[in-house]
Amino acid sequence: MKIVTLKIKNYRVFENLEIEDIPSFCVIIGANGTGKSTLFDIFGFLRDALKNNIRQALQVRGGYKEVITRGKEQENIEIELQFKMNILNTERLVTYLLIIGEDHKRPVIKREILRYKRDEHGKPFHFLDFKLGQGYAITNEEDFSKPKEKLEREEQKLESNDILAIKGLGQFQRFKAASAFRSLIENWHVSDFHISEARGSKDALYAEHLSPTGDNMASVAQYIYQNHSDLFQTILTKMQERVPGISKVEAKDTEDGRLILKFQDQAFKDPFIDRYVSDGTMKMFAYLILLFDPKPHPLLCVEEPENQLYPTLLRELAEEFASYADRGGQVFVSTHSPDFLNAVSLENIFWLIKEEGITKIYKAKDNQILRNLVEQGDLPGYLWNQGWFEGVAP
Ligand SMILES: Nc1ncnc2c1ncn2[C@@H]1O[C@H](COP(=O)(O)OP(=O)(O)O)[C@@H](O)[C@H]1O
Numbered sequence: 001m002k003i004v005t006l007k008i009k010n011y012r013v014f015e016n017l018e019i020e021d022i023p024s025f026c027v028i029i030g031a032n033g034t035g036k037s038t039l040f041d042i043f044g045f046l047r048d049a050l051k052n053n054i055r056q057a058l059q060v061r062g063g064y065k066e067v068i069t070r071g072k073e074q075e076n077i078e079i080e081l082q083f084k085m086n087i088l089n090t091e092r093l094v095t096y097l098l099i100i101g102e103d104h105k106r107p108v109i110k111r112e113i114l115r116y117k118r119d120e121h122g123k124p125f126h127f128l129d130f131k132l133g134q135g136y137a138i139t140n141e142e143d144f145s146k147p148k149e150k151l152e153r154e155e156q157k158l159e160s161n162d163i164l165a166i167k168g169l170g171q172f173q174r175f176k177a178a179s180a181f182r183s184l185i186e187n188w189h190v191s192d193f194h195i196s197e198a199r200g201s202k203d204a205l206y207a208e209h210l211s212p213t214g215d216n217m218a219s220v221a222q223y224i225y226q227n228h229s230d231l232f233q234t235i236l237t238k239m240q241e242r243v244p245g246i247s248k249v250e251a252k253d254t255e256d257g258r259l260i261l262k263f264q265d266q267a268f269k270d271p272f273i274d275r276y277v278s279d280g281t282m283k284m285f286a287y288l289i290l291l292f293d294p295k296p297h298p299l300l301c302v303e304e305p306e307n308q309l310y311p312t313l314l315r316e317l318a319e320e321f322a323s324y325a326d327r328g329g330q331v332f333v334s335t336h337s338p339d340f341l342n343a344v345s346l347e348n349i350f351w352l353i354k355e356e357g358i359t360k361i362y363k364a365k366d367n368q369i370l371r372n373l374v375e376q377g378d379l380p381g382y383l384w385n386q387g388w389f390e391g392v393a394p
């Protein structure tokens with residue numbers, strides 16, 4: 001499953017943003033305040049809304065008035081995503097549309113739609129369609145041979161008009177698109193890795209996935225080591241290639257029953273506990289644990305992965321993200337690092353420019369000058385440094 005287009009209206013800096021043909025590996029550059037974090041936050045917003053309701057998702061972001069684009073308070077917030085997914089052995093382009101407005105000073109869901117074409121011709125069919133807490137979903141959506149009059153509608157009234165219909169319906173396998181979309185949003189991961197939280201001995205918890213801050217890294221390392229030894233070996237080999245001197249990483253039990261990461265440097269007999277290894281070593285290990293997760297996240301967002309990493313490692317890191325995308329995941333990365341960008345193709349680069357408070361997005365590959373320069377052998381990071389990504393510098 002892969003997101004291919006994104007349309008946003010009136011969500012903070014994005015008064016009217018449209019991105020089409022989104023690649024599996026998507027790298028965003030832009031000056032501070034242009035909306036890189038906001039872009040990733042769209043997914044975070046959907047996930048929070050799915051967990052609770054839109055009111056709460058808005059509340060943790062300062063409330064509806066803070067989130068809707070300044071000056072657009074009379075309009076609605078609109079989020080539209082198109083994603084490719086396989087339904088009964090056919091790849092379909094599914095659209096999810098969410099319109100949020102205000103009613104008596106309370107945020108409400110004015111419209112929520114999931115639609116896709118049943119066959120090559122014809123208009124996209126609404127498999128789920130809700131207005132203000134009421135609507136329907138199709139229960140026999142996989143009966144593509146049936147004419148659309150024969151599809152069974154299940155009318156529903158939701159508990160309240162600030163709850164997403166996909167929240168409830170997405171729990172049922174019979175609503176194919178709704179449950180697939182729900183699981184994409186739920187399993188989305190934004191990395192907010194803090195080295196300080198990953199360090200130190202930890203309660204030996206069971207954890208299969210790295211947490212956003214990385215505070216369970218030792219537990220996840222132990223889980224992969226014990227249950228997916230081939231993947232653990234891959235991670236170790238990559239660590240050895242990327243961090244000079246490192247020969248082994250182990251999650252060790254401490255005397256008081258806790259867990260700690262130990263890094264073996266080949267120059268010394270005893271390993272170092274994670275408190276005494278470099279920030280870059282910790283971070284590289286964290287990214288490898290994330291990228292070689294036995295059950296990878298379908299959608300991964302990473303902000304500025306370059307922090308604390310030695311510049312020469314950034315090329316490899318960019319290649320690791322690209323290879324994660326090749327293996328089927330989708331990755332969004334924001335960066336300020338020319339070294340990182342040097343390892344990325346123009347097709348994967350998007351840049352944000354803010355003018356009079358509103359941000360627009362540009363694709364590097366649509367820029368003829370950039371294309372010519374890259375064809376002549378220049379690297380994107382170099383061109384960015386030289387000011388060829390017009391308007392990107394503050
Ligand atoms: N409701 C809003 N309307 C318009 N702009 C907003 C709104 N809320 C926040 N902003 C602007 O959005 C920007 C935040 O962007 P952010 O995603 O943090 O940028 P980046 O991550 O690229 O540094 C800030 O410049 C802020 O002024």
Ligand SMILES: [Mg+2]
Binds near residue numbers: 036
């Ligand atoms: Mg930011």
